[in-house]
Each structure stands twice: as C-alpha cells, then as structure tokens.
Amino acid sequence: MGVLTLGAALPEMRPPPCSSGKTDCIQSKPWQLAFLYLGLGLLVIGAGGIRPCNISFGADQFDTNTEKGRAKLESFLNWWYFLFSIALVIALTLVVYIQTNISWTLGFAIPTAAFIFSIVIFLLGRHLYICRIPQGSVFADMAKVLIATYRKRQIPRPSPNHLHDPPMDSSKLPHTNRFLVFDKAAMVTDSSMELDEQGRSKNEWKLCTVHQVEQLKCVVGIVPIWAAGISCFISMQQMGSFGILQAIQMNRFLGPHFEIPPAWMSLIPMIALSLWIYIYEKYVEFMKRKTHHNKRFSMKMRIEIGIMMSVLCMVVAGILEKIRRDSAIENRTFVSPLHVSVLIPEFALSGLTEAFAAISVMELLTTQLPESLRTVAGAIFFLSLSLASYLSSVLMGIVNRVSKTEDSKTSWLEGNDLNKNHLDYFFYVVGVIAALNFFYFRFVGTRFLPEGDVDPRVKANERRSEDEESGFR
Numbered sequence: 001m002g003v004l005t006l007g008a009a010l011p012e013m014r015p016p017p018c019s020s021g022k023t024d025c026i027q028s029k030p031w032q033l034a035f036l037y038l039g040l041g042l043l044v045i046g047a048g049g050i051r052p053c054n055i056s057f058g059a060d061q062f063d064t065n066t067e068k069g070r071a072k073l074e075s076f077l078n079w080w081y082f083l084f085s086i087a088l089v090i091a092l093t094l095v096v097y098i099q100t101n102i103s104w105t106l107g108f109a110i111p112t113a114a115f116i117f118s119i120v121i122f123l124l125g126r127h128l129y130i131c132r133i134p135q136g137s138v139f140a141d142m143a144k145v146l147i148a149t150y151r152k153r154q155i156p157r158p159s160p161n162h163l164h165d166p167p168m169d170s171s172k173l174p175h176t177n178r179f180l181v182f183d184k185a186a187m188v189t190d191s192s193m194e195l196d197e198q199g200r201s202k203n204e205w206k207l208c209t210v211h212q213v214e215q216l217k218c219v220v221g222i223v224p225i226w227a228a229g230i231s232c233f234i235s236m237q238q239m240g241s242f243g244i245l246q247a248i249q250m251n252r253f254l255g256p257h258f259e260i261p262p263a264w265m266s267l268i269p270m271i272a273l274s275l276w277i278y279i280y281e282k283y284v285e286f287m288k289r290k291t292h293h294n295k296r297f298s299m300k301m302r303i304e305i306g307i308m309m310s311v312l313c314m315v316v317a318g319i320l321e322k323i324r325r326d327s328a329i330e331n332r333t334f335v336s337p338l339h340v341s342v343l344i345p346e347f348a349l350s351g352l353t354e355a356f357a358a359i360s361v362m363e364l365l366t367t368q369l370p371e372s373l374r375t376v377a378g379a380i381f382f383l384s385l386s387l388a389s390y391l392s393s394v395l396m397g398i399v400n401r402v403s404k405t406e407d408s409k410t411s412w413l414e415g416n417d418l419n420k421n422h423l424d425y426f427f428y429v430v431g432v433i434a435a436l437n438f439f440y441f442r443f444v445g446t447r448f449l450p451e452g453d454v455d456p457r458v459k460a461n462e463r464r465s466e467d468e469e470s471g472f473r
Contacts, residue, residue: 001112003039008104052378055080059366059374061130071294074363075281081359082277085270092267138372141212142219144204148185151206158187165210166199173214173370178221186213215370222368224444226384228303229361231437232353233388234395235310235430238317239350240266241392242423243343249418250324250340260340268344269351276355299360306357307438313349314431320346321424328419358385395433399426 007013013035018025028036058076063069091111099107160175163186175183185208188194194207201207247262254260287295297305320342328336361384365377396413403425404411412422 001039001043001108001115003035003042005105005108005112007036007039008108048379051382052375055362055366055378055381056374057129060132060371064367067294070367071296073367074296075284077359077363077366078277078281081355081362082274085274089267089270089274092263132371138215138370138376141204141208142216145182145185145208145213145216147205148208149182152184152187152189155184155187155189157181158183162187163210164188164195164201164207173211173218175210176214176217179217182213182216186210215373218369219373221448222364224448225303225364225441226361226380228307228437228441228444229357230384230388230391231433231440232303232307232310232357233385234392235314235434236269236350236353236358237389237392238314238427238430239269239347242426243317243347243350245418246321246324246343246423247340249328249334250336250338250343252340262340265340265343265347268347269354272348272351273355276352277359299364302356302360303364303441304438306353306355306360307434307441309349309353309356311431311434311438313346313353314427314434316349317346318424318427318431321418321427325419325424334417334419395430396426399429 013032015026015028015032055077058080059073062073062076064073095107095110098110157180163175163183165175165186188207194202196202201209204212244262244265247260247265252260252262284294284296287293324336324338324342327338328334331337362378362381365381366374369377400411400413403422404414410420412425415421
C-alpha cells in the first residue's frame with residue numbers, strides 16, 4: 001500500500017494527465033509500470049500471508065479441548081467475519097468516495113495508515129500470544145501415508161492392535177473407523193524390519209504412525225462438505241455481478257438530485273450479515289446468562305440453513321427480475337420504472353447465505369483439520385470463494401451455449417441489455433443447483449460431518465483420560 005500511495009502522490013511515477021477524447025495520450029514507461037506491478041505484487045503476497053494466517057493464529061489462542069474454548073472459538077469466527085464485513089463497507093463507501101472525488105493519494109494513504117496501526121497493535125500483544133511450535137510439513141506426512149498405503153495395497157485390512165501408534169503429545173489424533181484403507185500405511189507387518197530399538201519407524205515411507213494416517217483422513221473427510229460449500233457460494237456470486245446489472249437498469253434516484261451508485265447494492269449483503277451476527281451473538285449471551293449453557297446452532301443446522309437461503313435467494317431474484325423486465329418492456333424503456341429498493345430482499349438473502357454457510361464452513365475447516373493444517377484451512381476457505389466465482393463463469397458459458405437454439409436469436413444471457421435476455425431463467429437454474437446441493441449435503445453431512453461438532457482432538461483427550469483412569473498406557 002505504501003508503494004501504491006507513492007505512485008499516486010509522485011507525478012514522476014505515472015504518465016501525465018490526458019484529457020478525455022484525445023487519442024495520442026502519452027503511455028506509461030516500462031519502469032513506471034514496473035513500480036505499479038511491484039506494489040500490486042507486494043499486495044498479493046501480503047494478502048496471501050494475512051488472510052489464512054490471522055484466522056488460524058486467532059484459533060490457536062483458544063483451547064478447543066474444552067467446551068468453553070470451542071464456544072469462544074465460534075464466537076471469535078463470528079466477530080472476525082463481522083469486522084471483515086464492516087471493513088468492506090467502509091472501504092467501498094468512504095475510501096472509494098475519497099479516491100474518486102477528493103484524492104487518490106489520500107485514498108491510498110488511509111489503508112496504508114490502517115496497516116501501520118494494525119502492525120503496532122499486533123506487536124503490543126506479542127508477549128500474550130499462544131504460539132504453536134512448528135511440527136514439520138504435514139504435506140510430506142500425507143504423501144508418506146499415500147505411498148505406504150500403495151505399497152501395502154495387497155495386505156488385508158489390519159486390526160487396530162497391529163497399528164503403529166507410538167505415544168505423542170496432547171495434539172495426537174486418535175484412531176477412527178473411517179477410510180480404513182489408509183490404515184494399511186500404519187500396519188506393522190514385521191516389527192524387526194520396520195521398527196528400531198526405540199519402537200520408531202525406520203522408514204516412514206513404508207510405515208507411518210496412526211497420527212499421520214488420521215491427518216490425511218481429516219483432509220479427505222472435509223472434501224465432500226467443502227464441495228457443498230463451494231456450490232452454495234455460487235449463489236452468492238450472482239448478486240455481485242448480475243445483481244448489479246439489475247440495479248443499473250432500474251430507477252435509482254433518491255429525490256430529484258441524488259442517484260444511488262449501482263455498486264452500493266453490494267453493501268446490503270454485508271449489512272444483513274453483520275446484523276445477523278450481532279443479533280445471534282447477543283442471543284447466545286442472553287441464553288448463557290439465563291440457562292448457564294451455550295445455546296448455539298449446530299454446524300450442520302447452520303450450513304443447511306445457509307443452503308436453503310441460497311435457494312430462496314435465487315428464487316426471489318428470478319421473480320424480481322421477471323417483474324423488472326416486464327415493467328421495462330411495458331414502458332418501452334431501457335431503465336425499468338421500478339425503484340432499485342425492490343432488490344433489497346435478494347441482496348439481503350445473499351448476505352444471510354454467507355452468514356450461515358460461509359462462517360460455518362470456515363469453522364469446519366478450522367476445527368476439523370489438524371492444528372498443523374490450520375493455516376492451510378484458512379487458505380482453503382478463500383480458495384473455495386475463488387472456485388465458486390470460476391464455476392459461476394463456467395456455468396454462464398454452458399447456459400449461454402445450451403439456451404441458444406435455432407429458433408431463438410439470442411441466448412438467455414447474451415448482450416448487454418437485460419430486457420432482451422432471460423436472466424430470471426438463469427437464476428432459476430442456479431436455484432435448482434442449490435436445491436440439489438441441499439439434498440447432497442443432507443446425504444454427505446450424516447456421513448462426514450462430526451457428530452455434535454466435536455473437535456477430533458477432544459476425542460483424543462477423552463480416550464487418554466479413560467486410559468489413565470483404567471491404569472492403561
């Protein structure tokens with residue numbers, strides 16, 4: 001952000017101004033472009049470090065082995081998303097207004113100062129943080145499990161008594177009865193050949209520990225639920241693209257002089273999300289004071305509600321688009337006489353979809369993956385949002401091709417005039433996909449989603465406590 005601020009402040013860092021209508025404007029010099037790309041490159045690297053790591057580092061501050069710690073972690077994730085949305089609202093209104101109407105230099109200087117302020121706050125708490133000790137590359141461990149499983153593919157499925165399960169610290173994962181094919185990687189076939197005098201594996205590419213096997217199982221286990229989350233996010237993507245196009249072709253005037261910018265409609269999902277998080281957290285606090293228990297919705301219930309919200313969002317969007325299109329055609333105008341406020345329900349439903357589904361998927365990735373994969377969990381969450389955007393583009397291409405027949409001159413989404421298209425049909429197609437995703441999740445959730453939202457490390461501690469009580473080590 002500092003480099004971008006300098007690029008906006010120093011005239012030497014950019015080509016001279018060019019009046020509108022001129023065709024012989026002076027182009028940027030190579031070193032000026034290089035300076036711009038340097039700032040953008042540093043911004044990408046910085047975002048790649050901040051976004052996944054601040055979620056996982058925040059999660060490290062809570063003891064998820066206790067009920068209180070798990071409740072605090074869920075509250076942390078909710079407030080993190082709340083502040084994330086508030087920051088976006090400020091960025092898309094105040095900061096953008098300053099950049100476009102007052103000064104680009106000041107507009108870039110504000111987030112630069114915000115970053116400096118955040119670094120100071122972060123360093124002030126450096127003596128209070130819980131810092132996990134790095135345990136090596138978990139990707140190497142997963143590769144070892146896959147190779148060892150392949151090498152022992154001909155061996156019958158082992159019993160738990162024949163698995164290599166050496167003692168470890170409190171972060172050790174217990175053995176589970178899912179994806180049992182990977183247990184072959186931890187099966188001891190010949191102790192004299194595979195174990196040393198201390199009982200450790202001589203070659204982890206041939207014999208892995210139960211903990212290494214369970215790490216891979218955790219990753220494989222969240223993939224089906226992660227896929228359901230990506231499908232749900234496709235519905236959210238439509239409001240940021242086609243929802244804005246709807247707003248462009250509607251009456252946006254508030255009074256005789258002020259016209260609402262179409263991009264401001266993107267603030268409605270963020271406001272709806274923030275309001276729900278605030279109401280939900282206050283409800284949890286009230287119920288805790290009244291009943292002395294944490295009355296929270298289960299992860300499964302929240303994801304299901306989020307998926308249903310995505311279905312409802314697309315149905316409402318399709319109905320409103322038909323009303324908007326019919327009114328524009330009836331009045332023979334490019335801009336429909338309907339006021340843009342009519343679109344508030346579909347944008348609000350998009351925000352509620354994010355409030356229920358997105359936060360729950362983030363919590364799932366944070367709590368169900370091993371501690372060594374928490375940073376990866378944060379990256380996977382933002383990757384799912386990106387994949388939903390790409391899949392939405394692919395779906396648009398497929399619908400464009402399929403809907404264009406010999407009888408019809410245009411497809412549902414062809415051209416820049418929504419009055420000549422059938423955007424409502426496309427919304428219904430996305431709604432059908434979201435409905436199918438609901439039934440898919442109902443099937444997958446009962447198999448892969450942990451019962452009671454229990455962290456796998458909690459089961460390990462419970463088993464360890466039972467062993468200690470019985471005198472068995």
